Amino acid sequence: MSKFAVHSLHAALVPAPALVDERRAVYRLAVDIFAPGTELSDNLADHPIVRFEIGRVLAGHGELDPDRLTAVASMKVRDAGVHVAADPAAAEMLQDPLRIVAPPGAKPEPLTEADGERFERAMVVVEEGVLLLRKLAPEMAEDLLAHVSMLAVLKRETSGGLVSASSRYAPGLVLIDEPGLPMEVAEALVHEGAHEKFFDLAIAKDFLDLNAEDADYFVTSWSRAQWPLEQTFAAWHAYSCLAQFNASIGPEQLGPDSLLAKASERAGEIGTWLHAHETDLRADARWLLHAFRGDTDELSGRVVAPSQVDGVTLSPEIAVHLHFFLLPDVRHKCTASGRVVVGRAAQPPQIFWLDADSSWVLGQWRNDRAEKTFGWMLARATEEWKIDSATAAERLRTALGWLLRTSIVGSPQVN
Known part of the structure; x- marks a missing residue:
C-alpha cells in the first residue's frame, strides 16, 4: 500500500x-x-x-x-x-x-x-x-x-x-x-x-x-x-x-x-x-x-499531464511567410486552470486536450479568425514566452505540426 x-x-x-x-x-x-x-x-x-x-x-x-x-x-x-x-x-x-x-x-x-x-x-x-x-x-x-x-x-x-x-x-x-x-x-x-x-x-x-x-x-x-x-x-x-x-x-x-x-x-x-x-x-x-504502489519517493514537483504533442512537426525549413488559419468547425473551452480542450464538429466528433504551446497558438485566434503567418506568431511567441527566437521557432513548429495533423488549423501552403 x-x-x-x-x-x-x-x-x-x-x-x-x-x-x-x-x-x-x-x-x-x-x-x-x-x-x-x-x-x-x-x-x-x-x-x-x-x-x-x-x-x-x-x-x-x-x-x-x-x-x-x-x-x-x-x-x-x-x-x-x-x-x-x-x-x-x-x-x-x-x-x-x-x-x-x-x-x-x-x-x-x-x-x-x-x-x-x-x-x-x-x-x-x-x-x-x-x-x-x-x-x-x-x-x-x-x-x-x-x-x-x-x-x-x-x-x-x-x-x-x-x-x-x-x-x-x-x-x-x-x-x-x-x-x-x-x-x-x-x-x-x-x-x-x-x-x-x-x-x-x-x-x-x-x-x-x-x-x-x-x-x-x-x-x-x-x-x-x-x-x-x-x-x-x-x-x-x-x-x-x-x-x-x-x-x-x-x-x-x-x-x-x-x-x-x-x-x-x-x-x-x-x-x-x-x-x-x-x-x-x-x-x-x-x-x-x-x-x-509506493514507488514514488516525492509528490512535490509533480507536473501536470505531459504534453499531448507527439513530436510531429512541420519541416524545419518552414518559412516565416507561411499562413495558417483556424478551421471553421473548431470549438474550444478554457478551464479555470488554463488548460484548453478543443473539438471539431465531425462525425464522430474529435476532442483533444491541448498542451500549453498548442493552447497558446489557438489563442492567437481569440479575437478574430484571420490568417496568421508563422513569422507573426514567432515574434509574439518570442516576446511572450521570453525565450530566444530559435527555441520559440522549434516549439512553435511542434505545436503547429500537431494542430495541422489533428485538423484544428490549416494552411493553404502546407499539404
Whole structure:
C-alpha cells in the first residue's frame, strides 16, 4: 500500500475541484458542437443522465436535444449528504443506466418517494452512511464524493444481488442495494466513488488510448473473470481506495457483502499485473500506479499531464511567410486552470486536450479568425514566452505540426 493517502495522490495529479471543472469543460464543449448557443449550467453538466445523453451523441448515436437535457435534470432528488433519486418517475428516467448494469435476468427498480416509509428508512441509513464516511475518512470522502452526482437506492428484491454499481456510460451515478447498515453505504461510496473519480480522470488526463482495447486481458484469481485493460485499471483503483479506507474503520460492523477485508490482497494482485503491462498505459495512469504502489519517493514537483504533442512537426525549413488559419468547425473551452480542450464538429466528433504551446497558438485566434503567418506568431511567441527566437521557432513548429495533423488549423501552403 502507498505511504501516501489517497486524496494526496489524486491531488498531486489534479485536485478534485480542478478535475471537476475540466470534466465540465468537455461536456460544455460537446454541447457547443452539437447545439451551439445552448448553455450548460454546473447542475446540468454534472447530471448523470445529461452526461449520458451527451455521451450517446458523442458516440455517434442520434442528435442532441437541449430540451431533453432540461427535462431529465428536473428529476426530483433528496439531500442525504449526497443527492438521492427520489422522483416517482426515476425508474423511467434512469432506465438506461439501470439496464446497462443489471445482472442477467434482473430488472433493478429504484426506491422513490412513491414507496413511502420504505424509502424514508433507506434515506436515514444513506444519510448515516455518508456521515460515517466523512467521520472515518474525511479527506477521502471530500475527494471521492466530489465525483458522485447522484445516488439511486435499488429495491433489494429486484437488483439481482448487485450490491453497488456505476457505469462510465452514466458517469456520476452510483447505484446501491437497499442498505441495512450505514457501513454498507460508506463502503459503496468509496468503491463507486473511486470509479467515478477514474471516469473523470480518464476524460481529462493522460490515462488510456484506443490501443487499450487491444491490450491483454487480466484474469482474476478469485472468479476467473476476464477484464479488459480499462476495467482492470478501474478495479485496481477501487480496491486500492478500499484498502486504505479499511485501515481507518476500526470496529465498525461490516455488511454481509463487504469487500474491505479482501481489498488489499486484490489491489496487490491487480497492481502486479498492471505493473507488468504498464506499457499499455499512458503517462498519468503509470504515475498513479507507481504512486499507489509506493514507488514514488516525492509528490512535490509533480507536473501536470505531459504534453499531448507527439513530436510531429512541420519541416524545419518552414518559412516565416507561411499562413495558417483556424478551421471553421473548431470549438474550444478554457478551464479555470488554463488548460484548453478543443473539438471539431465531425462525425464522430474529435476532442483533444491541448498542451500549453498548442493552447497558446489557438489563442492567437481569440479575437478574430484571420490568417496568421508563422513569422507573426514567432515574434509574439518570442516576446511572450521570453525565450530566444530559435527555441520559440522549434516549439512553435511542434505545436503547429500537431494542430495541422489533428485538423484544428490549416494552411493553404502546407499539404
